[in-house]
Amino acid sequence: LTKKKTSYSNRGMTLEEDINKTNDYYLLRKLAVIHKKPIPIQVVNVNYPSRSAAKITEAYYKKASTTDYNGVYNGYYIDFEAKETKNKTSFPLKNFHDHQLSHMEACVDQGGMCFVIIRFTTLNRVFLLDFPVLKKWWRQQKDPDGKKSIPFKAFETDGYELKYSLSPRLPYLDIVDRLIKQKDS
Amino acid sequence: LTKKKTSYSNRGMTLEEDINKTNDYYLLRKLAVIHKKPIPIQVVNVNYPSRSAAKITEAYYKKASTTDYNGVYNGYYIDFEAKETKNKTSFPLKNFHDHQLSHMEACVDQGGMCFVIIRFTTLNRVFLLDFPVLKKWWRQQKDPDGKKSIPFKAFETDGYELKYSLSPRLPYLDIVDRLIKQKDS
Numbered sequence: 580l581t582k583k584k585t586s587y588s589n590r591g592m593t594l595e596e597d598i599n600k601t602n603d604y605y606l607l608r609k610l611a612v613i614h615k616k617p618i619p620i621q622v623v624n625v626n627y628p629s630r631s632a633a634k635i636t637e638a639y640y641k642k643a644s645t646t647d648y649n650g651v652y653n654g655y656y657i658d659f660e661a662k663e664t665k666n667k668t669s670f671p672l673k674n675f676h677d678h679q680l681s682h683m684e685a686c687v688d689q690g691g692m693c694f695v696i697i698r699f700t701t702l703n704r705v706f707l708l709d710f711p712v713l714k715k716w717w718r719q720q721k722d723p724d725g726k727k728s729i730p731f732k733a734f735e736t737d738g739y740e741l742k743y744s745l746s747p748r749l750p751y752l753d754i755v756d757r758l759i760k761q762k763d764s
Numbered sequence: 765l766t767k768k769k770t771s772y773s774n775r776g777m778t779l780e781e782d783i784n785k786t787n788d789y790y791l792l793r794k795l796a797v798i799h800k801k802p803i804p805i806q807v808v809n810v811n812y813p814s815r816s817a818a819k820i821t822e823a824y825y826k827k828a829s830t831t832d833y834n835g836v837y838n839g840y841y842i843d844f845e846a847k848e849t850k851n852k853t854s855f856p857l858k859n860f861h862d863h864q865l866s867h868m869e870a871c872v873d874q875g876g877m878c879f880v881i882i883r884f885t886t887l888n889r890v891f892l893l894d895f896p897v898l899k900k901w902w903r904q905q906k907d908p909d910g911k912k913s914i915p916f917k918a919f920e921t922d923g924y925e926l927k928y929s930l931s932p933r934l935p936y937l938d939i940v941d942r943l944i945k946q947k948d949s
């Protein structure tokens with residue numbers, strides 16, 4: 580009998596679906612309370628048909644001023660953004676906005692744990708990048724020879740790879756534990 | 765010369781507007797990062813007119829599964845709900861939902877600070893009620909002689925009154941400081 584190495588992939592789910600499932604697991608096991616924030620929508624017109632639910636008939640997406648996810652884990656405020664890219668060699672910084680970076684910086688200043696989770700969909704590899712690393716790359720953009728994207732190599736050297744598992748699908752809190760240890764030491 | 769006692773009222777703003785202004789102040793002064801969560805909306809239909817923004821043409825409000833506000837303050841995860849009532853003698857418990865209570869309880873279990881801010885609009889008085897107090901009232905509902913609302917007196921004895929000021933309008937973090945001291949002592 581040969582022992583087969585079990586490998587879990589994302590099985591066609593989006594990164595967001597994977598993280599939501601993971602958060603459901605954490606919530607159910609009472610390990611953390613982390614939720615996806617609703618998408619901000621500007622409502623312009625609403626109809627109120629009698630005897631049925633209010634129907635929004637005109638609305639527009641607003642630009643998110645913060646990040647995708649936040650919550651609390653073991654006394655720590657957790658705040659992160661999740662992004663996917665089809666790129667194979669780098670992650671384009673244009674996927675972030677100034678106000679998202681400012682938001683994360685302000686949260687870190689208040690003692691929160693901030694990071695990004697990036698999936699290279701074509702490579703099917705997922706990395707967690709702690710905020711200080713992202714900030715470094717964000718800042719160098721404005722340099723005369725600044726890069727417009729974070730090279731894949733930087734994820735391998737300065738990030739933490741997240742490996743899919745059966746349950747939870749994307750155990751990112753294992754990495755957060757390591758970040759907390761570093762922070763508190 | 766007589767010294768006039770300056771009194772600030774809510775000046776026709778809703779409780780939510782007062783809290784949002786307060787949060788803006790806290791954010792700007794780098795005292796805390798606390799935001800109102802977007803209202804959850806189920807989008808059913810979207811039009812994509814060429815050269816203009818995507819227009820949502822059919823959508824519905826979803827029931828909020830968590831609370832109105834969350835964020836980070838001085839290392840603490842902050843999570844609260846804000847409610848107004850026209851009642852003068854009590855606050856009806858039906859204004860809360862089971863899943864909101866469960867959410868706050870789960871956050872407290874993770875070391876978060878959870879509370880509600882209630883405005884008695886007719887009396888123009890605002891109180892902060894710490895989660896354990898709310899929980900006690902929530903639980904007694906199911907008793908054979910359980911009350912369906914929290915008497916105003918309970919806010920005066922077991923809550924903290926929030927007084928309007930010029931800036932920030934509703935300095936609720938002063939009370940959170942006291943709650944943190946109690947918690948950590």
Ligand SMILES: [Mg+2]
Pocket residue numbers: 647660661662
């Ligand atoms: Mg995202």
Ligand SMILES: [Mg+2]
Pocket residue numbers: 832845846847
């Ligand atoms: Mg509310």
